Amino acid sequence: MILSVSNIQKSFNEVPILKNVSFHIEDNEKAAIVGINGAGKTTLLRIIMGELPADDGLVTFSKDKTVGYLSQHEAVSGENTIYQELLSVKQDILDMEQQMHTIELQMKTASGDLLDKLMDNYAALTHAYETGGGYAYRSELVGVLKGLGFAEEEFSKSVSTLSGGQKTRVALGKLLLLKPNLIILDEPTNHLDLQSIAWLETYLLNYKGAVMIVSHDRYFLDRIANKVIELDNTAATVFSGNYSSYAAEKEMLRTAAYHAYLKQQQEIKHQEAVIEKLRSFNREKSIKRAESREKMLQKMEVLDKPMEVRADMHLTLEPKFQSGNDVLHVEGLSKAFGPLTLFEDLSFDLKKGEHVAVIGDNGTGKTTILKIINELLPPDRGTIRLGTNVAIGYYDQEHHVLHPEKTLFQEISDDYPTLNNTEIRNTLAAFLFTGEDVFKTIKTLSGGERGRLSLAKLMLSEANFLILDEPTNHLDIMSKEILEDALCAYTGTVLYVSHDRYFINKTAHRILDLNRRTLTNYLGNYDYYLEKKDEQLAKIDSAQSPSRAPASGISPVSMSSAGQADSTAKQDWKAKKEQQAAQRKRENDLKKCEERIETLETRNEEIDTLMASPEVCTDVARLQELNHEKEGNEAELAELYEKWEELSLEE
Numbered sequence: 001m002i003l004s005v006s007n008i009q010k011s012f013n014e015v016p017i018l019k020n021v022s023f024h025i026e027d028n029e030k031a032a033i034v035g036i037n038g039a040g041k042t043t044l045l046r047i048i049m050g051e052l053p054a055d056d057g058l059v060t061f062s063k064d065k066t067v068g069y070l071s072q073h074e075a076v077s078g079e080n081t082i083y084q085e086l087l088s089v090k091q092d093i094l095d096m097e098q099q100m101h102t103i104e105l106q107m108k109t110a111s112g113d114l115l116d117k118l119m120d121n122y123a124a125l126t127h128a129y130e131t132g133g134g135y136a137y138r139s140e141l142v143g144v145l146k147g148l149g150f151a152e153e154e155f156s157k158s159v160s161t162l163s164g165g166q167k168t169r170v171a172l173g174k175l176l177l178l179k180p181n182l183i184i185l186d187e188p189t190n191h192l193d194l195q196s197i198a199w200l201e202t203y204l205l206n207y208k209g210a211v212m213i214v215s216h217d218r219y220f221l222d223r224i225a226n227k228v229i230e231l232d233n234t235a236a237t238v239f240s241g242n243y244s245s246y247a248a249e250k251e252m253l254r255t256a257a258y259h260a261y262l263k264q265q266q267e268i269k270h271q272e273a274v275i276e277k278l279r280s281f282n283r284e285k286s287i288k289r290a291e292s293r294e295k296m297l298q299k300m301e302v303l304d305k306p307m308e309v310r311a312d313m314h315l316t317l318e319p320k321f322q323s324g325n326d327v328l329h330v331e332g333l334s335k336a337f338g339p340l341t342l343f344e345d346l347s348f349d350l351k352k353g354e355h356v357a358v359i360g361d362n363g364t365g366k367t368t369i370l371k372i373i374n375e376l377l378p379p380d381r382g383t384i385r386l387g388t389n390v391a392i393g394y395y396d397q398e399h400h401v402l403h404p405e406k407t408l409f410q411e412i413s414d415d416y417p418t419l420n421n422t423e424i425r426n427t428l429a430a431f432l433f434t435g436e437d438v439f440k441t442i443k444t445l446s447g448g449e450r451g452r453l454s455l456a457k458l459m460l461s462e463a464n465f466l467i468l469d470e471p472t473n474h475l476d477i478m479s480k481e482i483l484e485d486a487l488c489a490y491t492g493t494v495l496y497v498s499h500d501r502y503f504i505n506k507t508a509h510r511i512l513d514l515n516r517r518t519l520t521n522y523l524g525n526y527d528y529y530l531e532k533k534d535e536q537l538a539k540i541d542s543a544q545s546p547s548r549a550p551a552s553g554i555s556p557v558s559m560s561s562a563g564q565a566d567s568t569a570k571q572d573w574k575a576k577k578e579q580q581a582a583q584r585k586r587e588n589d590l591k592k593c594e595e596r597i598e599t600l601e602t603r604n605e606e607i608d609t610l611m612a613s614p615e616v617c618t619d620v621a622r623l624q625e626l627n628h629e630k631e632g633n634e635a636e637l638a639e640l641y642e643k644w645e646e647l648s649l650e651e
Contacts, residue, residue, distance in 0.1 A: 001026055002065050002182045002210050008047060008057035010040065017043055019234040021057070025182065030204065031212045032221045032243065035231035037448055037476040041214045042072065044231065045186055061182075068180035072187045075167035076159050076174070083155040085170055086145065089177040090137050096129045144173045147199035149192065149362065165191030176203065182210045189217045193362040194499055216477050218243050219501035219526075257306045264303050271297055274648055278641075281601065286641060314430040315455060315482050319464035319492040324388035325352045327465055327493045328373070333382035335368055342368055343517045346382070350465075355487065355494040357504045359529075360514035366497040367397070369514070370469050373495070386465075393463030397470035397497075399450045401457070404443035408433055408453060411442060416460050431456045447474035455483070468496035472503050501526045590647040597640050600633045607633075 003025040010018040017040040025031055033041050046052040048059050049069050061067060076085055087094070103122045110118055133140065145155060148169045159170060168191050175183065183204070189197050201223045204211050215221055221228070221243035228239040228246035239246040271293055278290035328350040335342045342365030350356060358366045371377040373384055374394050386392075394401060403411060412424045419427070428438050431452040442450065451474045458466065466487075472480050480503060487494060487507045498504055504511070505526040513520045513533065522529045607630045610616050611623060 002029075002062050003048070003067075003212075004058075004060040005044075005048065006058045006060070008044065008059070009055045010043060010047060010052075011055055016234050018047075018054075018231070018236075021231070021236040023229050023236060023238050025210050025212055027181075027210060028208065029210045029227060030224050031210075031227040031229060032225035033212065033214045033229045033231065034221070034243070034246070034477060036478050039231040040234070041231055042186055045069070045071075045184060045214060049184065065182065066178075066180040067182045067184065068175045068178050069184045070168075070172055070175050070186060070188060072190065073164075073168070074171040075164060076170045077167075078159055080159050081156050082145065082150060082159060082162070082170055083141070085159050086141050086173050086177060089174050090141070093129065093132055093134050093137050096125055096132070096134060100125050100129065141177065144176055144203075147196065147203065148173050149196040169196075172200075180209060182212065183207070184212045186214045187216070188213065189215060189220055189499075192499075194359055194501065195361055197499070197501075216472075216475070216480065217500065217502070218477060218480075219505065222502070254306055257303075261303045261305055264300075268297065268300070268302075270648065274645065277644075277648075281597065281641070283601075283637070285638060289641070289645075315459055315486040317459055317466070317486045317490040317492075318462065319490075320391070320462035321389060321464065322491075323352055323390045323464045323493065326387040327352055327354070327390055328387065328495070329383075329385040330373070331383050333369070333372065333384070334380045335365060335372065335377075336380055341517060343514065343519075346519050348512060348519060348521070350493055350495060352387075352493055353491060354509055355490075355507055356496075356510045356512060357508040357526075358495065358497045358512045358514060359499075359504070364514045364517075366514055367469050370394075370467050370495070370497060374467055390465050391461075391463045393458050393461040393466045395454050395458055395466070395468040395471050395496075397473055399454055402442050402450060402453060405441060407439045407441055408445075409438045411453065412456070412460070415457060419460075427456055427460065448476075448479075451475055452479075464492040466490070466492060466494045466496070468494065468498075470498055471496060472498060472500045586647055590644065593640055593644045593647060597637060597644065600637050600640070604630055604633050604637075 001024050005024065006022050008018050008021040009016070021044065023031075033044065035041050043052065047054045049067075050059075078085070080088070100122065103118050103125070107115060107118050107122070129135075142152075142155075146152070150169070159167065162170065172185075172188060175185075188200065192200065197217070197220060201220060204213075204224050211224065213221070213224065223242070225242045226240070228241070228243060230237045230239065230246070230250070239249055241249075275290045275293050275297075278286040278293070281287075326349070330349070331347045333346040334344045346369070358369060360366050368377060372379050374392065406414065408428055409424060412427060413419065416424075425438060428434070433449075433453070442453070445453065451471075455471075471483060475483065480500070484503060484506045494507070508525050509523075511522040511524070511526065511529045513522065513529065520533075522532055524532070607626050611626055616622050616626070
């Protein structure tokens, strides 16, 4: 075991963030920490690293184990070049190189015992140099830099001239080269393109030490993680397996808990109805039965209602009207900024209802294409033609469509003046903006909050052609899933840029890969793209012919399996009919039982009245007859009460 976290507790302003959080990390284990924004993931990492004190609990590292940590906003500084900055990690190797060089010079002039001593020292140094990776560290360093997306011509760039994202990548490279026993990473994929993310996945997957990652990249977690630690409602729950396994188990547990809650609530309501009915009979035995059931209810441990999985953000995307079949035609599109040519002679079409993802490395011009289509940038060459009745809804990753000085309320009311105050507040509430939050200025919002506001405007637009630039940025996993479901249900056309491979896999019908200034078309999701990306375009169509049958929703089925399916359907139908018949019989029996109880109780009341009348109370024979009848009624009523309870419990 490398790390033990035991009963960690943390509150801010008396609001609990973490309660009794416990887990451990074993050697070579790959663990993911997941949870919604604000669940306390980064707080937990900071507590583990000693940057933040816990209110209670204990964090223990095994002796002689090294730990490396990369925060979300980790950055390097100074005047070193990128190459020199990473080389500094190998200072021990560099020192050994210098020592070996010095000894080599000394051995040229030494003799006798001195030479023997120098040779022994040199042999020891050579062995340490070799075992420490001295002969491979330069190629390893270059491999890490290239893997993280730095071209060789960038190696000589000064760190001080880099962007924040580039500095974070340099910091990540230094951490990887240190090779600690445990690597802790907080959102490591934020500043990486698809190619770099794929490289990092492979690197961490084959890493000899343990890894603990906070990430919203589900595809990344799927490939790496063999343990998932979920932070939810201040508590931590540990799941075995990758993200998909966790998601399936989580949904199963949630469904089971919700069904258990519903079943108990149904049982409580039923028992309350039985108690009320028993009291209405107004008999001593029935009242005692009612009291007994009340005591049982009081002793029952009532289950809390599980939180709904999708109870935070409500997003529905639906076009107000349908476009024509031809939505977008792009032909001969080219764009350059100064001497830098982004792309040349791009041509593609979008048809009604298509969901198309544009992917590619950072800086290839993906966002530029969207801006040109949305008339925010002019093309150098080429034509763009929208189809009939096409209405565009645009989601800008930088949220330039929002007005910083406006309040959230003003942003919605100004763009959608037909909405009344209640409708505006309800819309904002659906995206988690409630109370006085609606009067915040947009410039004070976080990236995630601006993303939610942009999605709210997108929903209100009722557009039939959505153009989305990195729509999952700053969204937690739950919000991403909500957006995915909304897009999957959306009947309009979608063109988007994204680095979120899980999101692409879920929502894309087609992929346009922007690489080397050209677009390559892949008729499938991200998994299909990975399978086919190295093939020639000419081979794609032939490869699809035998394998694309599932795309039509039809797959070959043998006669035997079809027969089995038919037999199963018949059995299900028969079982359903039998169940319905049994239910009708039960309802009929219950009705007859209640009617008989009412008849007997009414008769007993009549008997009591008769026995008290002057003409009967003096007639002994008549009294005996009536008393005998009442005793028989009472005996039958006791049986009927039991039968009624049994039938009621079958509901």
